[in-house]
Amino acid sequence: MSEALPTGHAGAVRPGLVDLQVNGYAGVDVNADDVDADVVTALTHALWAEGVTTYLPTLVSAPEEKLVAALRAIAAARKRDPLVAHSIAGVHVEGPALSAQDGARGAHDATALRDPSLAELERWQAASGNLVRIVTLAPERTGALAYIAGAVRGGVRVSLGHCAATPEQIRAAAAAGASLSTHLGNGAVPVLPRHPNHIWAQLAEDRLTAMFIADGHHLPADTLTAMIRAKSLQRCVLTSDSAALAGKPPGEYRTPVGGDVTVEADGRLTLTGTGLLAGSGRSLRACLDWATAHLPFPAETLEAMATAHPARLLGLERRVHSGADVVVLERDGDVTRVTSTTVAGTEVFRG
Numbered sequence: 001m002s003e004a005l006p007t008g009h010a011g012a013v014r015p016g017l018v019d020l021q022v023n024g025y026a027g028v029d030v031n032a033d034d035v036d037a038d039v040v041t042a043l044t045h046a047l048w049a050e051g052v053t054t055y056l057p058t059l060v061s062a063p064e065e066k067l068v069a070a071l072r073a074i075a076a077a078r079k080r081d082p083l084v085a086h087s088i089a090g091v092h093v094e095g096p097a098l099s100a101q102d103g104a105r106g107a108h109d110a111t112a113l114r115d116p117s118l119a120e121l122e123r124w125q126a127a128s129g130n131l132v133r134i135v136t137l138a139p140e141r142t143g144a145l146a147y148i149a150g151a152v153r154g155g156v157r158v159s160l161g162h163c164a165a166t167p168e169q170i171r172a173a174a175a176a177g178a179s180l181s182t183h184l185g186n187g188a189v190p191v192l193p194r195h196p197n198h199i200w201a202q203l204a205e206d207r208l209t210a211m212f213i214a215d216g217h218h219l220p221a222d223t224l225t226a227m228i229r230a231k232s233l234q235r236c237v238l239t240s241d242s243a244a245l246a247g248k249p250p251g252e253y254r255t256p257v258g259g260d261v262t263v264e265a266d267g268r269l270t271l272t273g274t275g276l277l278a279g280s281g282r283s284l285r286a287c288l289d290w291a292t293a294h295l296p297f298p299a300e301t302l303e304a305m306a307t308a309h310p311a312r313l314l315g316l317e318r319r320v321h322s323g324a325d326v327v328v329l330e331r332d333g334d335v336t337r338v339t340s341t342t343v344a345g346t347e348v349f350r351g
Contacts, residue, residue: 011339014303016053016325018310019284020134020211020237021092021182023058024244025050029255030057032244035070040077044084048349050283051327051338054089054316056133058241061095061112064120071128078131086344089314090133093124094182097137097144098162103189104138105162107261107271107278116147121156132156133314136182138163139173152177157313159211160202162187167201174207180313183241184210185227186218186277203230209313211237214291215282217268221294228297237313238306240287243279245269285327285336293334 024030026046028039040057047055059070071091078085097116098105105113116137124132135151136159137144148158160173161182181202188199202208210231212224218241219227228236240246243261245253250265252272260272267281282290284306291302311317319325328340341349 011328011330013326013328014051015307015320016327016341016343017051017284017288017306018314018316018320019047019052019055019240019242019306020310020313021058021094021239021241022047022052022055023060023242023279025240025242025246025283027244027248029244030070030074031060031062033066036073037076037080040074040088041081041084044077044087045349047283048087048341048343049338049351051285051329051341052087052283053325053327053341053343054087054311054314054319056090056092057088058092058094061098061108063112064123067093067096067124068127071124071131075128075131083343083346083348088131089316091128091131092134092136093132094136095162097141097147098187099138099140099164101164101189103276104164104187106187106276107259108162115142116144118147118150121147121151121154125154130155134159134180136161138165139169139178140165144169145172145176148173148176148178152179160208163198164189165198165201167196167198170198170201170205174205179208181208181210183213183218183239184231185223186213203227206235209235209237209309211239213241213280214238214287214295215240215267215280216290216294217266218277218280224291225295225297228295233297233301233305234309236305237310238284238287238291238302239310240282240284241280242283243269243281246279246281246283248281285338289334289336 028043134157158178159180159182261278262272269278269281271278288306308320311320324345326342329336339351
């Protein structure tokens, strides 16, 4: 990576962050009913200010027509701005083939859940110009194994999440081609058997790389430490799973996806009155800050989980080392602040 600082800035030059799961940020929601290219562009600019140079807009369970409309909006935003196209490396569709059990389905609308369909996946790709790069599903859904095999043949990674699967179903999904776990340790029923259960099975399955939300709310530090050690450092990725309410003041809000959501004083997002998490209230930069402060791993190891490791999954690892996608950070104790972000060699944000 080039160590040359953008003109007029001093600070630490680091690789741009790569986030595989972004539902929204700073009041911008790619799952809104009225999402269009302007919304997608606004989200991209908001993420540049947080040091994210590559990301996957993440669409949650919804009727097919809504998913198709959002995919078209993302494609339109990429078409009109090459820097936005560079940053949006594809789309992550989280659902709609998820567990319907409370807890396991998280904030996903139960009425939008359905079994996986390769024909629907083909329609998503037709609408977006083949932008779908990751699909999250529950492997116990009817037809999941055939779907996994077909999706992987088409170049789409399949991630296991929001499930109530048996260990046997986890292993069968990995054998069929699933290669990721979505926010492992979350999207599960509140009480699981000590053993066996699907979390242990995913930790033990070497064919799965685990994505973790290191926001301090989804997983306690000791839990995340043990899970990273179990998976091995090279099989771990940090994601934000940031929601549109991330960064908003404390209070109660009405959202098009989760319904009533409470933003607590510490930034935690919950479905109002339930205590269930409703996505993350932190950007990937803030998650990395938390992880660096609270986990017993070298800072460069954690940084790789938010840069090189996710980039490798997208076939974009060269970006991390080329010096074309970089962020300049100033540090104040455990907190960093972005002073400059450069995408594809062009400075796109200056703080």
